[in-house]
Amino acid sequence: MLDYVLRYEGDRVKRVGSGYRLKEHESLAISNKGFYWHSTGQGGKTALDYLVSVRNYDFVSAVCHLIGEVPFEKGNKISSDTSDKTHHYEPKHPKTQPPEPQHIILPRRNIDNYHVIAYLQNRGIDRDVIMDCINNGILYESTLHHNAVFLGKDKNNKTKFAAMRGTKGDFKCDAEGSNKKYGFIVPPKNLSSDNPDSQSVMLFESPIDCLSHQTLCKRGDISDFDGWRLSLGGTSGVALIGFLERYPNISHCIIATDNDEAGNSFADKIAEKVDISTERVKPGQGKDWNDALLLTLQASRDLLGKEHSNEQKNNYTPHNI
Numbered sequence: 632m633l634d635y636v637l638r639y640e641g642d643r644v645k646r647v648g649s650g651y652r653l654k655e656h657e658s659l660a661i662s663n664k665g666f667y668w669h670s671t672g673q674g675g676k677t678a679l680d681y682l683v684s685v686r687n688y689d690f691v692s693a694v695c696h697l698i699g700e701v702p703f704e705k706g707n708k709i710s711s712d713t714s715d716k717t718h719h720y721e722p723k724h725p726k727t728q729p730p731e732p733q734h735i736i737l738p739r740r741n742i743d744n745y746h747v748i749a750y751l752q753n754r755g756i757d758r759d760v761i762m763d764c765i766n767n768g769i770l771y772e773s774t775l776h777h778n779a780v781f782l783g784k785d786k787n788n789k790t791k792f793a794a795m796r797g798t799k800g801d802f803k804c805d806a807e808g809s810n811k812k813y814g815f816i817v818p819p820k821n822l823s824s825d826n827p828d829s830q831s832v833m834l835f836e837s838p839i840d841c842l843s844h845q846t847l848c849k850r851g852d853i854s855d856f857d858g859w860r861l862s863l864g865g866t867s868g869v870a871l872i873g874f875l876e877r878y879p880n881i882s883h884c885i886i887a888t889d890n891d892e893a894g895n896s897f898a899d900k901i902a903e904k905v906d907i908s909t910e911r912v913k914p915g916q917g918k919d920w921n922d923a924l925l926l927t928l929q930a931s932r933d934l935l936g937k938e939h940s941n942e943q944k945n946n947y948t949p950h951n952i
Contacts, residue, residue, distance in 0.1 A: 633663050635678035635697075638775045639807055659685065679920035735808035737793055738773035738780060743870035746777035750798035754839060755924040757846040764842070769815065778802065779861070781838040783813035783870075786877055794838060796862060805864065811871025815862040817841050825828040832878075833885040833912070834871060834901075838862045844887065846932065852927050853915070856885075863888070866897040868904065875905070884909045889919040 636644060636651070644651040648729035649663035654854040658670040665676035666685070673684045682693035744765055751761050764770035769782045776797065783792030793806035805811075819829045833856060835841045841860040847853045859881070863870045866888060875881055884905055888894035890913045903911040914923035 632665050632676060632678045632681050634775060635681065636661060638738050640736050641774075642737055652930060653685075656685075662772065662789070663674055676756050685744040691693040719795060723778045735793060735806055735810070737790065737806055738775065738795065739777065741772040741774045746798045747772040750779060751839070751842065754843070754921055755846065755928050756839070756842045757849055760842050760845050760849065761769075764817070769817075770838075770867055774800075776802070780806075781815040783809075783815050783862075785813060792864075794862070796827060796839070810873075811864060811867065811869040812876075814864055814870030814874070816874070817845060819857045819859060821857055826857055828856055831856075831858035831885060832871075832874060832881050832885040833858060833860050833887050835860065835862050835920065836865060836888050837919075840887070840889075843920040844926040845924045847920070847927065850927075858885075868897075868901055871901065871905070875907075882907050885909070886913045887914075887920065890914055891918055894919075 632806050633651075644661060645654055647660075650660055653659040656668065656670070658664060659668045665674060666681060667674040668685065675681060675684055678697060678763045679690075679693050682688040682696060683690060686693075688696060738946055747770065748758070748765075752758060761770070764781075768788070769784065771782075772778070773780050773782050773795065777799075778795045778797050781794045781796070782790050783794075784790050792809040792811065792815070794809075794815060795806060796802065803889065819826060824828050833844070835844065841862050844853075844856075845860065848855050859874075859878070861870060861874055871884070880886055884901075884907055886898040886901060886909060888897050898911050902911070914920050917923045
């Protein structure tokens with residue numbers, strides 16, 4: 632139960648002695664043995680107990696929430712946004728407790744970003760590109776599972792969205808309370824009127840694709856681009872709509888989604904729906920921009936190895952025996 636609260640509700644608890652207290656219910660004490668709600672006399676040891684007793688879930692909905700499934704029963708309201716595999720639903724039989732506050736729940740920050748940096752470098756992304764994101768406050772490493780947490784913020788620098796990606800395995804999840812109108816954004820380094828790209832936005836399906844494209848530009852493998860890079864979080868146009876509402880000066884949209892059926896279909900549809908000029912750009916090789924980056928890096932290593940081998944042959948001098 633403590634693992635669950637620290638991972639998903641870290642900003643909703645405060646440290647008190649050797650345990651924690653819920654900020655909204657200070658009589659609710661939490662420790663590694665479980666929780667006890669002094670004002671109501673309720674207690675429990677597991678995350679399931681916590682969701683049922685404190686967070687107003689019925690038993691089936693709580694189980695489905697913990698395992699990431701949707702209970703297919705009448706009465707559950709499922710989001711119509713099917714752009715990713717994350718589903719949102721409301722408890723079927725809500726109790727009479729106050730409703731849960733509607734705000735984003737971020738995982739706790741780790742003391743360093745070692746695992747995230749190593750993971751992204753292993754995906755081929757340039758270290759300076761990674762450090763820019765960390766220093767600009769749009770990327771960090773979580774404490775419990777060392778996930779990469781990519782943040783989407785509003786114009787006042789307030790976090791509205793967080794995409795969590797596992798540094799080990801295939802874990803992918805948006806933080807609870809995330810608003811998809813605020814995707815992960817890499818802004819132009821030069822926002823002046825002298826920069827022709829500053830009024831252009833390039834669309835990607837994931838933050839890693841954003842950073843892969845930025846790395847390819849930095850290496851000189853593709854044409855440089857110093858406009859806005861926006862992660863859609865899949866193939867939904869919600870993040871783009873929100874972005875254009877906040878930045879009405881954008882006049883050009885470059886659709887750089889994956890080179891597959893979903894990415895190409897999205898590109899066709901979005902080009903018809905936006906009121907600004909659009910163009911389609913596909914990865915030069917592979918399905919997505921991280922594939923393109925990794926294949927480019929491998930080709931560079933192969934070429935370097937071949938040149939080194941030829942150099943050794945040219946410098947070889949036979950000796951008389």
